[in-house]
Amino acid sequence: MKLSVPKLLLSTAFFAFIFTFTEAQNVREPKNNPAEWSAPTEPFRIAGNLYYVGTYDLACYLVATPEGHVLINTGLADSEPLITESVQKLGFKMADIKVLLTTQAHFDHVAAMAALKQKTGAKVFINKADAAVLADGGASDYGLGGDTSYQPVKADRLLNDREIITAGGTQIQMLHHPGHTKGSSSFLIKVKDNKKAYSVLIANMPSVVTGKAFDEIPDYPTVAADYLYTLRAMKQLSFDIWVASHASQFALHKKRKPGDAYNPEAFADRGGYDTALKALEAEVQKKLPKK
């Protein structure tokens, strides 16, 4: 059949529509997630120009600068309106978000990324080791894979270990902390207020996701070595305050109550960080091949 130009355009549009529709239909975001993942919480200023804009437990961070903002993590698909409300409550505009980052390409941190990318027009930067899994919506994830669990996102820029992103004078360094996913990342951010400068660690804590022993994962032959590397690297980091991918991992709701005044020091807690890593190390040890 010969198609005239308008018909051809129409049919292309039709197939594009069908494709998008089918793609959306195939996303199976895991259900029955903890209620705290979808509950709202008060947004607040952590330190300098770094803000908490996540849900009660799914931590999302806004680095606000005069030249546009960076959003780190986007939560579940249903987190999008909560994040938007939090950003606006703090007096910022969604349209000023220019870059989207994540600590790991699991559905509880990136499921709203496609929607937020579309809404803001921001560019997605990803640790190059998580680019493939982000692009297939989690299907190729070694721990949670099998189904596409979130709307796939093709990244605009791939990041290497220790690469620094500069946004409006704020430096954000990506630290490759593989294991939890192949491209799990922590971020070190230098911020300051009118009294003091802070080095802030957004830690991706290396929790174990697989029920299998590490030598039973052919999709990820370096998983054991990666976890051990990450534990070593994280123990050696220095910072003034730390937060993490989940609020529960850094005891946010113990350290800060709604209405509390600005207090970066509430998040110092080096001891809590070291204790958390020690507990995770014990979990990792259980997964190592028995000698």
Ligand SMILES: [Zn+2]
């Ligand atoms: Zn995860």
